[in-house]
Amino acid sequence: MPYRLRSKVEIENLATKFSCWQRFGGNLSGNTKSAEEPEASSVGYGASIDGTGMSASQGNNLGWQWYTDPRLETLGFRGIFPSNTTPPLVEADKETSEQNYLQWRLEKGVAEGSTEIPKGEAVPLEYNLTGLNAISFDKGCYVGQEFIARTHHRGVIRKRLLPLKFVNESGKEMEQKVAPGSEVVYTSSDKKVGTVTTALGCRGLGLLRLEEAFKGSRILSIRGQEDVKVEAIRPDWWPAEWFPEHQQHTVAA
Structure with missing residues (x-):
């Protein structure tokens, strides 16, 4: 079967004409399903439902519409809309x-993105991409498939x-005190547990060893x-098999 590996394309920057929007919040997350809010999956500047998503990428005569974030339902809905308009279902206040x-x-x-998931360095399974609809174990060969598949089927990550929260001794949130690249350690022994990868205000993300991150009453610090x-x-969307106690039971068995 012949394959066309290269083709000429023209890329046009439409950043000034279109904007990416995200609808999120407590009332859109958790148990909220697309079926329970059908208008959010189909509404746009056109009455037809665009199941292929073509309108979001090309702006055809179906209009521009909201789509459930494919990673997690708790992240809400996203869509691409003309920059000079306010999308439907967005209240001004x-x-x-x-x-x-x-x-x-x-x-x-x-x-998300190469800043938070370093290219050539990040191990997809450690960044939880199997739980975010980002990895297929059913398709054919791809670069890195053997390593990813072997690690996945061994079941031990x-x-x-x-997610991390930065607080003081009394538990009060501390804003703008931590930078990406900071090391997370046991306060008592200074033993390294992991590294902060992203920080914003009093929140962040960190690549940590699970067993040590959730080990009893050990206090972690920067x-x-x-x-x-x-x-x-512990994110509530994680499957049970990702937690340290489950992995220990699996290995012992």
């Missing part, structure tokens, strides 16, 4: 800063990307900043 969405995403433990304590959070 509910529009907020992009920073608030970034914090929402960090709280859920979802990284010792490090994972976790190396060189002992006054900044680190709380590692």
Whole structure:
């Protein structure tokens, strides 16, 4: 079978004409399903439902529409709309800063982009991409497939990307005190547990060893900043087999 590996394309920058929007929040997450809010999956500047998503990429005569974020339902809906208009279902008094969405995403433990998922360095399974509809174990060969498949089927991932909260001794949130690249350590022994990969305000993401991150009453802090304590959070969307106690049981069995 012949394959066409290259073709000439023209790329046009439409950043000034279109904007990417995200609808998120407590009333759109958790148990909210696309079927329970059908208008959010189909509404746009056209009455037809665009199941192929062509309108979002090409702006055809179906209009521009909202689509469930393919990674996690808790992230809400996203869509591409003309920059000179306010998308449907967006209330004027509910529009907020992009920073608030970034914090929402960090709280859920979802990284995106090459800044948060370093190219050539990140191990997809450690960045939880199997739970974000980003990896297929059914398709044919691809670069890195053997390593990824072998690690996945062994079922033991010792490090994972976790949501982090930065607080002081009394548990009060500490803003803008931690930078990406900071090391997370046991406060008592200074033993390294992992590294902060992303930080925003009092929240962040960190690649930590699971067994040590959730080990009893051990207190975590930032190396060189002992006054900044680190709380590692278990995302509620994680499957049970990702947790350390399940992995230990699997290995023992």
